[in-house]
Amino acid sequence: MEPYFFAAVGDVHGCMNRMNDLLAGWCKATGNTLAFVLQVGDFEAHRHEQDLATMAAPAKYRTLGDFKDYVSGYRQFLQPTYFIGGNHEPYGYLDTMPSGGELIDNCHYFGRAAVKKIKGQKIAGLSGIYVEDIYTSHRAPLERMSSTSNKAYIGFTENEVLQLLEAEPVDILLLHDWPKNIIHPEDKAMFQGRRRAIDISSIGNEPARILVDLLKPKLVLCGHMHFRYQRTIPHLSGGSTSLFCLADIRQEFKALAFFRVDEEGGISEVSTRR
Template sequence: MSASPNEVVFAAVGDVHGNMNRMVNDLRHQAEVRHRQFDFVLQVGDFEPHRDEADLATMAAPAKYRHLGDFSAYDKARRGFPWQVYFIGGNHEPYGYLDTHPEGFELVRNCHYLGRVGVVDLHGLRVVGLSGIHSEERFRAQRPPLSALGSVSNKDFTYFNERDVEQALELGHADVLLLHDWPSGIIDPRDAADFEGQRRSPSHDTVGNEYARLLVDALQPRLVLCGHLHKAYRTSIQHPSGKTTEVRCLGSVGQGDGAYGVFHFKGESFHETFLTGRD
């Protein structure tokens, strides 16, 4: 399906975990069957852009999940991203690398980190991102300086804090909001059984966190994208203002189609198109 004139079409990607080659190949296929390149790609954290073993050592993850991944080839320009990719940080990132530019930066050509809190205007859409996950214990604490790497837990770098949320609130509004963890209170009770006893969600009413939800309620974006739980889920939030926020939670790239969404924005309306499977 080709895009209409003045229509912005972008892809959204869930947790990549270093599988950049699969991400690029899957998205290339989607662009080919639509006969239209994406205007850009948004990614919701756990991207894992490790250049080398030194970067990998700064990631918070059990040893069995520490893999260098594909990014080294992109860093060395042996491979490239066909579209502009914008990502936020999750809880499995080389923050020893990313926090050298907490305000965000271009890692390699066409690959941009939005920072701990970031905003970018893309084809007229205001995209806001908040990196990291929530820990009530760490929420009101400052993040350690990079000089503390090796003397504190790598996990201490994976959390957003009160100042991050305040900075995001100061941005005023967003068309698209990127989060790693889910906002709280979004699970329809009819879907409760799908969330009972799972990793990071012992019950449907414990999914997500209140500060991510605070951002949704304050910024009232048209679309929220999130990852983290490796589970695809769609819902919407009705605001007292009369505005509606569509929420799209994405799976991981290793799981296949549930990791991707394709969104068409034109004027004040937007819709998502379904993915087309490979032959």
């Protein structure tokens, strides 16, 4: 296969215009094209107020965002864009397609737990975050949405994690929240001494870590924390995983990562800056 480029994007929170402008800017500056875009959740594809009403979020974060302009055809996604669900999503809409689907031209929801082959790469995606009650029992069915809290829809289940484990091995893993215990001891200072220090022991979840350890992807992409962090995780069996935790789109290039896929399917990061 001919080499190609793809991009990864952190939390978008309805700012699809900013996302697409930044991606178009990179293409223009580098002269490259993007074969596809992977987005790690909190995308917020609200078509209208009824979708927005099904999102779990405090009132001040409840805004319609840019997606409606793509639904109306005023704006377009210029390359195939695939997103998983985060904890702030219109699940009343997304859960009508639990296995994912194309919402509008070039904009694909990955589904609750799915594996897709895109341009030769086997990609697994898990929507939602770890919520103990939902994980160990079940998630509320869509039919109960009008009488249940929106928060009853933000978690993934153990069955969904097991379903993804059957896909072993995969090339790329998409997660919203971070896997547990991924911060290198030497990097701890990065998370302290900030205006809002982050307690490292509270970061990430165990099921996501199990997915990383057992699926052994070449690349893991996640978001949620609105904080950029990168490291390589070695596997006991040999080989390693490149982990990219992406910031949110308001932090512009900290939210983005660009990759080149070579003739053999190997993935390497290319500069985000022009």
